[in-house]
Amino acid sequence: MTATEARRPSPIEVERQAFRRRQTARSVLVGAASTIVFAAAIALLILFSPGWPKVQQSFFDPVAWVGAWPRVWDGFLLNLQVLGISVVGVAVFATIIAFLRTLRGAVWFPARFLAAAYTDLFRGLPLIIVLYLVGFGIPGLLQQRVPVLVLGPVALIITYSAYVAEVIRAGIEAVHPSQRIAGRALGLTHGQTLRMVVLPQAIRKVTPPLMNDFISMQKDVGLISVLGAVDAVRAAQIETATWGNFTPYVLAGVLFVVLAWPMIRLTDWLSARMQRREQVGGAA
Amino acid sequence: MSVLSVQGVWKSYGDRAVLRGIDLEVAAHEVVALIGASGSGKSTLLKTIDLLERVDDGRILLGGDDITDPRADPDGVRARIGVVFQSYNLFPHRTILDNVTLGLRAVHRVPRDEATRRGAELLERVGLADHASAYPDRLSGGQQQRAAIARAVAAGQELLLLDEVTSALDPLLVGEVLELVRELKADGTTIVMATHEMAFARDVADRVVFLDAGEVCEQGPPAQVLGAPREPRTRAFLARFLPS
Structure with missing residues (x-):
């Protein structure tokens, strides 16, 4: 194998590599040029539009940005807490629902039916309505105040579990039946087969759509402001009234984007990697 | 002139050199069988010929054109080569006839009527006329593989690459696929095939x-290479393969 390192590429290969390098350099240049032209066009369009000075003042005011920061940031921390609790809750609850839907046998009909009815209902119901029903219904039932750190996650878990359960179920069904048969042939029970053989493969298959739901949830935690909680969105609303300026909304928006961005990149990276692996497997 | 000329081709995956300076000439109407242990580079060589893998060094000429030149159009090259894979790779969402005519219509721009006519003719020849409107999952492995071969030669490709086309088949179904390859040879198709079917290689x-280990160790007429190998490595390989 040492011959590989010592081998010098032939003139043909050297020329090919040089050509590819030139091609790459050219594509980079073309890409850079088109990006600059495009960005310049957008910038000119915005900067020379008649209302720009006013828009700049009311949406991008540095003073309002700094002034609104403490309260919006505190609100954002509340969003993060709600998000953290909800993610764990959704993971557990959605897996249970998905599991119930895979049960076979007449005995389990009620469980299957309930799980199916649940996903149908809560995928159809707008999150904001669930928030109102939970936010005002549960305190009404209990006849006492319930902290938003409970109400927010409950509403989010109810809604998102319905979506995520369907994604997980799709993953379970996408695992080839031979895997289940192999598990049962080893003597594993239905539940063990699902837990040790099928689910790990299923989750891998549906990671990109799961991440997508997660990103979507990161933004939807902003809706808990309708419960009266001072989260980032509500804080921005208050600050907007204080400063007579929309910059706090932009600030809150930026915070949500910054939160979502690493997940979005991670999702892209994961999907790309999985695709590469599948292609390697297919060509072998 | 050779239909295919492989000249000093190298290919590595990471540190592992899979092809180590392969030279191979294939004349028109010639059938060449590649044999060797798993990992010897048979499949990789076929992949580099179809430009599914980029060579690290050396050249491959198809009908005299350097297809490893980065200026060559890889899709145009692939349209001139038919490939059949071990696992058939028929498109499960299309009928058998559709599978066979898709390349004709989408790549070679043959009008639908004409493509259908030629596809039906081909299916007749490979004995699948009755299954033209069936979907691949209704067919046996042997039938699927015959359909895949029909798909690979539908556009009159200059070269046919067969990558262990019988390895995934039930032994009872191997015969019908090999029979089809024999017919293609009789028609003058130029074929390069990787195979573990020594008897078939000897025959066809x-x-x-x-x-x-990524090198052409020995080549020649089947009777010589398989019957009286000169290289010790060939003898060792065949001894494992054909226990006497």
């Missing part, structure tokens, strides 16, 4: 090429 190939 004009030349057998034994690959070992």
Whole structure:
């Protein structure tokens, strides 16, 4: 194998590599040029539009940005807490629902039916309505105040579990039946087969759509402001009234984007990697 | 002139050199069988010929054109080569006839009527006329593989690459696929095939090429390479393969 390192590429290969390098350099240049032209066009369009000075003042005011920061940031921390609790809750609850839907046998009909009815209902119901029903219904039932750190996650878990359960179920069904048969042939029970053989493969298959739901949830935690909680969105609303300026909304928006961005990149990276692996497997 | 000319081709995956300076000439109407252990580079060589893998060094000429030149259009090259894979790879969402005519219509721009006519003719020849409107999952492995071969030659490709086309088949179904390859040879199709079917290689190939560790170890007429191998490595390989 040492011959590989010592081998010098032939003139043909050297020329090919040089050509590819030139091609790459050219594509980079073309890409850079088109990006600059495009960005310049957008910038000119915005900067020379008649209302720009006013828009700049009311949406991008540095003073309002700094002034609104403490309260919006505190609100954002509340969003993060709600998000953290909800993610764990959704993971557990959605897996249970998905599991119930895979049960076979007449005995389990009620469980299957309930799980199916649940996903149908809560995928159809707008999150904001669930928030109102939970936010005002549960305190009404209990006849006492319930902290938003409970109400927010409950509403989010109810809604998102319905979506995520369907994604997980799709993953379970996408695992080839031979895997289940192999598990049962080893003597594993239905539940063990699902837990040790099928689910790990299923989750891998549906990671990109799961991440997508997660990103979507990161933004939807902003809706808990309708419960009266001072989260980032509500804080921005208050600050907007204080400063007579929309910059706090932009600030809150930026915070949500910054939160979502690493997940979005991670999702892209994961999907790309999985695709590469599948292609390697297919060509072998 | 050779239909295919492989000249000093190298290919590595990471540190592992899979092809180590392969030279191979294939004349028109010639059937060449590549034999060798798993990992000897047979499949990789076929992939580099179809430009599914980029060579690290060396050249491959198809009908005299350097297809490893980065200026060559890889899709145009692939349209001139038919490939059949071990696992058939028929498109499960299309009928058998559709599978066979898709390349004609989408790549070679043959009008639908004409493509259908030629596809039906081909299916008749490979004995699948009755299954033209069936979907691949209704067919046996042997039938699927025959359909895949029909798909690979539908546009009159200059070269046909067969990558262990019988390895995934039930032994009872191997015969019908090999029979079809024999017919293609009789029609004058130029074929390069990687195979583990030594008896078939002996029977049908004009030349057998034994690959070992990414090098052409020995090549020649099947009777010589398989019957009286000169290289010790060939003898060792065949001894494992054909226990006497």
